[in-house]
Amino acid sequence: MNRTLCFRRLRALCHKETLQIIRDPSSNxxxxxxxxxxxxxxxxxxxxxxxxxRIGVVLEDTSPEARHLTDNLYGSPYxxxxxxxxxxxxxxxLIAGQVSGFIVIPVDYGATLKRASKxxxxxxxxxxxxxxxxxxxxxxxxxxxxxxxxxxxxxxxxPAMPNITFESRFWFxxxxxxxNYLIPGSITIIMTVIGTLLTSLxxxxxxxxxxxxxxxxxxxxxxxxxxSKLLPYYVLGIISLFLCVAIAVFILNIPFRGxxxxxxxxxxxFLASCLGMGLLLSTSLRNQFNAAQAALNAAFLPALMLSGFxxxxxxxxxxxxxxxxxxxxxxxxxxxxxxxxxxxVWPVLLNSSLFLLMSSVFFIGMTALKTRRGLE
Amino acid sequence: xxNAIVCLESVQKSFKGSSKPALTGFSAAILPGCVTGLVGPDxxxxxxxxxxxxxLLAPTAGSIRIQGLDPIxxxxxxxxxxxxxxQKFGLYEDLTVLENLQLxxxxxxxxxxxxxxxxxxxxxxTDLARFTSRFxxxxxxxxxxxxxxxxxxxGQPRLLLLDEPGVGVDPISRRELWKxxxxxxxxxxxxxxxxxxxxxxELCQHVLLMNEGQLLFYGRPAELTCRLQDRAxxxxxISVNRRKVLAMALCRPDVMDGVIQGRNVRLLLRPxxxxxxxxxxxxxxxxxxxxxxxxxxxxxIEALGGGPGGYSELAQRLQPIIGENDTVVExxxxxxxxxxxxxxxxxxxxxxxxEIFGLLGPNGAGKSTTFRMLCGLLKPTxxxxxxxxxxxxxxxxxARQQLGYMAQKFSLYGNLTxxxxxxxxxxxxxxxxxxxxDMVKSMTEVFNFQALLGRKxxxxxxxxxxxxxxxxxxxxxxxILFLDEPTSGVDPVTRRxxxxxxxxxxxxxxxxxxxxxxxxxxEYCDRIALVFRGKIIAAGTPDQLKAQxxxxxxxxxxxxxxxxxxxxxQSDLDVAKQNQSTPAPSKQAPxxxxxx
Numbered sequence: 009m010n011r012t013l014c015f016r017r018l019r020a021l022c023h024k025e026t027l028q029i030i031r032d033p034s035s036n037x038x039x040x041x042x043x044x045x046x047x048x049x050x051x052x053x054x055x056x057x058x059x060x061x062r063i064g065v066v067l068e069d070t071s072p073e074a075r076h077l078t079d080n081l082y083g084s085p086y087x088x089x090x091x092x093x094x095x096x097x098x099x100x101x102l103i104a105g106q107v108s109g110f111i112v113i114p115v116d117y118g119a120t121l122k123r124a125s126k127x128x129x130x131x132x133x134x135x136x137x138x139x140x141x142x143x144x145x146x147x148x149x150x151x152x153x154x155x156x157x158x159x160x161x162x163x164x165x166x167p168a169m170p171n172i173t174f175e176s177r178f179w180f181x182x183x184x185x186x187x188n189y190l191i192p193g194s195i196t197i198i199m200t201v202i203g204t205l206l207t208s209l210x211x212x213x214x215x216x217x218x219x220x221x222x223x224x225x226x227x228x229x230x231x232x233x234x235x236s237k238l239l240p241y242y243v244l245g246i247i248s249l250f251l252c253v254a255i256a257v258f259i260l261n262i263p264f265r266g267x268x269x270x271x272x273x274x275x276x277x278f279l280a281s282c283l284g285m286g287l288l289l290s291t292s293l294r295n296q297f298n299a300a301q302a303a304l305n306a307a308f309l310p311a312l313m314l315s316g317f318x319x320x321x322x323x324x325x326x327x328x329x330x331x332x333x334x335x336x337x338x339x340x341x342x343x344x345x346x347x348x349x350x351x352x353v354w355p356v357l358l359n360s361s362l363f364l365l366m367s368s369v370f371f372i373g374m375t376a377l378k379t380r381r382g383l384e
Numbered sequence: 385x386x387n388a389i390v391c392l393e394s395v396q397k398s399f400k401g402s403s404k405p406a407l408t409g410f411s412a413a414i415l416p417g418c419v420t421g422l423v424g425p426d427x428x429x430x431x432x433x434x435x436x437x438x439x440l441l442a443p444t445a446g447s448i449r450i451q452g453l454d455p456i457x458x459x460x461x462x463x464x465x466x467x468x469x470x471q472k473f474g475l476y477e478d479l480t481v482l483e484n485l486q487l488x489x490x491x492x493x494x495x496x497x498x499x500x501x502x503x504x505x506x507x508x509x510t511d512l513a514r515f516t517s518r519f520x521x522x523x524x525x526x527x528x529x530x531x532x533x534x535x536x537x538x539g540q541p542r543l544l545l546l547d548e549p550g551v552g553v554d555p556i557s558r559r560e561l562w563k564x565x566x567x568x569x570x571x572x573x574x575x576x577x578x579x580x581x582x583x584x585x586e587l588c589q590h591v592l593l594m595n596e597g598q599l600l601f602y603g604r605p606a607e608l609t610c611r612l613q614d615r616a617x618x619x620x621x622i623s624v625n626r627r628k629v630l631a632m633a634l635c636r637p638d639v640m641d642g643v644i645q646g647r648n649v650r651l652l653l654r655p656x657x658x659x660x661x662x663x664x665x666x667x668x669x670x671x672x673x674x675x676x677x678x679x680x681x682x683x684x685i686e687a688l689g690g691g692p693g694g695y696s697e698l699a700q701r702l703q704p705i706i707g708e709n710d711t712v713v714e715x716x717x718x719x720x721x722x723x724x725x726x727x728x729x730x731x732x733x734x735x736x737x738x739e740i741f742g743l744l745g746p747n748g749a750g751k752s753t754t755f756r757m758l759c760g761l762l763k764p765t766x767x768x769x770x771x772x773x774x775x776x777x778x779x780x781x782x783a784r785q786q787l788g789y790m791a792q793k794f795s796l797y798g799n800l801t802x803x804x805x806x807x808x809x810x811x812x813x814x815x816x817x818x819x820x821x822d823m824v825k826s827m828t829e830v831f832n833f834q835a836l837l838g839r840k841x842x843x844x845x846x847x848x849x850x851x852x853x854x855x856x857x858x859x860x861x862x863x864i865l866f867l868d869e870p871t872s873g874v875d876p877v878t879r880r881x882x883x884x885x886x887x888x889x890x891x892x893x894x895x896x897x898x899x900x901x902x903x904x905x906x907e908y909c910d911r912i913a914l915v916f917r918g919k920i921i922a923a924g925t926p927d928q929l930k931a932q933x934x935x936x937x938x939x940x941x942x943x944x945x946x947x948x949x950x951x952x953x954q955s956d957l958d959v960a961k962q963n964q965s966t967p968a969p970s971k972q973a974p975x976x977x978x979x980x
Contacts, residue, residue, distance in 0.1 A: 016495075219474050219475065219476055221440065223491075225439075225468035226463065226491040227463045227491060
């Protein structure tokens, strides 16, 4: 009698699938070369921290106060300062893109400060076409100016300390380096690519090459067929996941504070959901090109744009925010960032796991429904 | 039919989204111990019927019983009794021969001693024992087919379903497969062989002749052909243009069908017609009418209501082509390498004006590659291709204006309408204004496109697509026409229509170069070149080639006989050469023969 699951047949199918993976250069590239490449791009190529913004200083005044402020700017690791004597020269530099902004210390700066009868004025000109840099320059100058004011009054022995001081402290990512949260997030992208893109091709390929017909005419059952597609690619995905984590920790020096067991558990759930989606697409489309296109749009792009990996979910429009709750990658990004940076924070991890479990069951269940023992 | 293994009772199958049913009202019984042919052109419903029997599709109406069981409800019981080889053989190309066998053996639960015995038996049977570690993708068409057959035979089936096993396979491997299949039938297995080659029907014990989802005939092929006894004739010793003789004969009401066979013309008369006198066709003083045996194809033509007649409206409307130079197409040492694989290997030939020149060979022999180089679509690795004296390497676009090309697969825009396709293709060849309008109108009338002008070719039957492709290739009045498998997959009546047009155009001075893998179609050509594994192994008129292989045992060989004998003597020659140059053990010679 034909049972729904026969281990001999399942083993034979998995063996076949494994041989195909090993012999197919494109699977190996997607599973092993692509992750390494992406990790290094995200690790070294993309950096959301602004470092050493180039600014100019127009020294119209040469009083000690003005020099003091300039020294402060020179001392900052975040700024690369060039000085000039005329505004027009600096304007040209700004237009040419050599500086992102400049500050003009007017002729009466020192004198006004000394007299303290009215606030001293500084002119800050920034390049509005790069708003992030512009506001950074503005804020930094304001900070530097305040600092300078405090120091100066200190030196003069007249305490003019403001009543409130701010002390920022970044939790979980103490140095506030973007790499520390980009890398765990990018592992999500890699898992999506392996899980969905790779598997979206495999069933479609069998249909295109006519081998699916030969399989369907043999005693293989639906369960065996489904498992033989899931298991080998699951193993491939998990190997790739730990490869990514190893690169992140040992080469890119990203702190890892959670446990590997938890990582494996949640990674498995996410992978199952990705594999399910990939199989669902290729089972319904039966054409490699269409399946890959669909996988790109249905899995890869949402994982990149809507997972909160690069783009902050809270700054999206409400409707888009609501939609992100349906993107499995969103939960895995949260879980990965938590495991890497905060450790095993159970409320967050359990919440993510629950959703990933639901989406895995949904996609694999849908695939099982779509996988029919027939050609129609 | 108590002992029938398969009983079909008014089986009907419709697919969602298509207005016409794929199969209508099929009733037949398939017997064990013989080869039953499913014969018909593309779109006849052969694959659908095989899939229904394999339990992969459910019939819309009617019932199918295999050994008294329903193939879907009792799928698990029947699965071991049915061996199924899908089109393209269903092999994993990235697995080796042995791995493919092992996979199917595991799936079918063939284990232990029984397994090794079966492997040995099948590898001997298919002569694949030497290639067990070769990847299936690296096998030649014939070997793939044998491996597919071996996989289908693993479960010791009582019913063997083979879907177009003859496609993509050279005639020699096809003959070997027929031997294998016949020996399986002798063991009591019911073999179902689907094919679009009508000559294969005569090799089957039973035939289901199908067209557009309808069963035209079920029974022994001889039953069908014996009805046509005394109606098939050949006009021999024709001293005038045989194409004109054929055209004249086909215009007579008492002639149902006619084809050119080398120097001769073969006619099929309507029932009860008195054999005409050859002088009525102006066939020359010595012409004589000789009765010949009817063929299965004659029966098919009759079932479809007869051939299309001999008058080509298309040719009538064409401007005659006048030119002085005699040799219009020339290939000198033409070679194309893909990696280290020579698709075309030092090919030489010259085609004269107003000639039909055929490249004949199985799929994958290199015909299309040669063709594409002659049309300037592919750059040769070495050698020269000249059209009207123009070297295609240096001046492809000038040459292309002079030639028409109809590609093997339908290559027009499936989502433009018929009219838009006609306008587009006439436009890119430089037809403008009223001249263009007239030509499009002319094509519409010739090919009866009036009702189809607004339809998209994708929704049309294959025959209409092919007609449209031909129309698009000739609107600019080319002096040379390249037709790559123009009649592949269409029914014989549509094939006749194509040849009527081709013959008519040749009479107007057009030079036609055509590829085909239908051996009998080569008989229409003035000269043919036999292409095998990238090389031209023989060239000449069809009668010369057949005469080359005539022997006392086979005094009147067919084109296929000629092909097989010539290929074999060629490979014997290769082997002899190899043995001379390298003292390799002769044991390895057959292995080299099989290398694709």
